[in-house]
Amino acid sequence: MYVSKTLINQLLSKTDIVDLISTKIYLKKSGKDYFAKCPFHYENTPSFTVSSEKQFFYCFGCGEHGNIIDFLIKYDNLSFIESLEVLSYKTGIKIVHQNQENVADNYELKQRNSMYKIMNIINIFYHKSLQYYHYNQASIYLKKRGFNFDVIQEFSIGFSNPKQISVSHYFKKSKENLSLLETSGIIIYKKNTANFVDRFKNRIMFPMKNRNGDVIAFGGRVLNNTLPKYLNSPETILFKKSNYLYGLYEIKKKNLKIIKLLLVEGYFDVITLAQYGIHYAIASLGTTTSNQIKLIYRMTNTLVCCYDGDISGKKLAWRTLIKSLPLLHDNKELFFVFLPKMEDPDTLIRKIGKSNFEKIIHHAEPMSVFLFNTLLLQHNIIYPDGKIKFLTCILPLIKRIPGQKLRLYLRKELGYKLGILEEHQLEKFLFSDKKNNIYIKNSQDIQTIMNTLIGLVVQNPKLSQLISKNQEKKLNQINLKNTDLFIKIVKICKKNIQINTAQILEYFRDNIYYCQLKQLATWNHMISKNMIELIFNETLSSAYNMILVSRQNILISRARIKGDLNKLERQELWSINKKLARK
Ligand SMILES: [Zn+2]
Incomplete structure (x- = not known):
């Protein structure tokens, strides 16, 4: 999708990469750059650097790099547009109305903005329906279950009251709104009656908010015996269920340090726990996905998953375990809590209170115990063939874990369980661990004259000022690969005197040169700061020489073909030779 580069440039110029990244990971200043563990x-040792000057990050360990938009995309698992929305929210620069030049291209942005607006209106609509009609079925139900006023406010719980006007009726006069509501999944078009009807009827409404606090979807719980008991909004351009964690916005809003996160099953669990002062519970609303676990581990090192103690709870826990394995680096911890029969966090904490509930969490089963116990239940390891089967089940799982210490511990534990205490005996069963491949990008193939110039100017945009208007014209005659790209960058830099590396790159995000430019932006040229200008000028004159060299080649080959040159040509060649000899 295309978004006006001017706008993106504005967002970038108002955001500081160091400020933004330091809200997410600890950055330590060293010299003019900042360092962190990647x-x-x-x-173990920091190789992740953030440059305030270039507004760029780079990891010498894994090669990950980019500007703040790339960081948000990668770190927070956002789409390009979502990352722009974060910047828009932080800077206060609106992303739609400013740029009229690309009205058609801004369609998706406009659509998203209108959807946010209408979802927030609908949220107020449902929330008021719950509040202003005291004796409605939903508020009676919530009261009976023991929810207090504050928590209902905090989570903006609402009601799709069948006795009140429906959403589809309320908006029936505005075609535009109806179509937005349909796209948002709030209303559904019924072909047989040629009418819009509400998706949520007679349900307690739970708004799902994104990181900016905008409502992006709803979940609704029935008040009677209608099925399904819980109904969620469909996926839309705003709402991707597999990337969403319910309750996360409310936790972040509290601005507390997140030491651990407790993964529970439903809306009511999150809300009741919050009411009892547990502000670290989130719900995955169905099967937990790898993306959700990734998101969790971005915010905390400790994840405690809470499940029913019955067979289906254990099955769900196992699935979460399997998805977590590739994310278990040595600093990450995973625990499981299995609740007593017929209990969920919502009912249990009401019975036993906060401190007893937290004791249960404190004594949660470590991932290793759950892993071994589950597989030991399925295999009889008294006999050799049982041992082999057990091994063939557990070994591939252990191998998926990236944390070396954790892997080693599990191997030891495995030897102990199987009665193979001799390390070399166990070795026979185990394949050797491959070391994680650390790769550093090879920059050898990029050192041509033009790439040197591009790299230098991308890293030091001010160099562009050294090129006069006349020289700019001369550049057009250079017949080297990527000359056009260099000219384009010089023009962009000259137009925006304050431009930085990150902003230049953003101009080229959808361009075929983007990867090459990113590489050049992180290219370590080993040129000391005070020499950069000189080297740039020298490289530039070598580039100009290339004009002479190519003319020289033409004249020489012409002489060879024709046998001789005319007088003018001879003079030209002679002067070129002299000029080149002087250099
Ligand atoms: Zn890295």
Whole structure:
């Protein structure tokens, strides 16, 4: 999708990459750059750098790099547009109305903005229906279950009251709104009656908010015996269920340090726990996905998953375990809590209170215990063939874990369980661990004259000022690969005197040169700061020489073909030779 580059440029110029990244990971200043342990690969010594000058990050360990938009996309699992929305929210720069030049291209942005607006209106609509009609079925139900006023406000719980006007009726006069509501999944078009009807009827409404606090979807719970008991909004351009964690916005809003996160099953669990002062519960609303676990581990090192103690609860826990394995670096912890029969967090905490509930969480089963116990139940390891089967089940799972210490611990534990205490005996069963491949991008093939110029100017945009208007014209005659690209960058830089590396790159995001430019932006040219200008000028004159060299080649080959040159040509060649010899 195309978004006006001017707008993106504005967003970038108003955002500081160091400020934004330091709200997410701890950055330490060293010299003019900032360092941290890389959030994208596990490491003991920091190789992740953030440059305030270039507004760029780069990891020497895993090669991950980019500007703040790339960081948000990668770190927070956002789409390009969502990352722009975060910047828009932080800077206060609206992303739609400013740029009229690309009205058609801004369609998706406009659509998203209108959807946010209408979802927030609908949220107020449902919320008021719950509040202003005291003796409605929903508020009676919530009261009976023990929810207090504050928590109902905090989570903006609402009611799709069948006795009140329906959403589809309320908006029936505005075609535009109806179509938006349909796209948002709030109303459904019925072909047989040629009418719009509400998706949610007679349900307690739970708004799902994104990181900016905008409502992006709803969940509704029935008040009678209608099925399904819980109904969620369909996926829309705003709402991707597999990337969403219910309750996360409310936790972040509290601005507390997130030490651990408790993964529970439903809306009511999150809300009741919050009412009892547990502000670290989130719900995955169905099967937990890898993306959700990734998101969780971005915010905390400790995840405690809470499930029913019955067979279906254990099955769900197992699925979560399997999905978590590739994310278990040595600094990450995973625990499981299995609740007593017929209890969920919502009912249990009401019976036993906060401190007893937290004791249960504190004594949660570590991932290793759950892993071994589950597989040991399925295999009889008294006999050799049982041992082999057990091994063939558990070994591939252990191998998926990236944390070396955790892997080693599980191997030891495995030897102990099987009665193979000799390390070399166990070795026979185990394949050797491959070391994580650390790769550093090879920059050898990029060192041509033009790439040097591009790299230098991308890293030091002010160099563009050294090129005069006349020289700019001369550049057009250079017949080297990527000359056009260099000219384009110089023009962009000259137009925006304050431009930085990150902003230049953003101009080229959808361009075929984007990868090459990103590489050049992180290229370590080993040129000391005070020499950069000189080297740039020298490289530039070598580039101009290339004009002479190519003319020289033409004249020489012409002489060869024709046998001789005319007088003018001879003079030209002679002067070129002299000029080149002087250099
Ligand atoms: Zn890294």
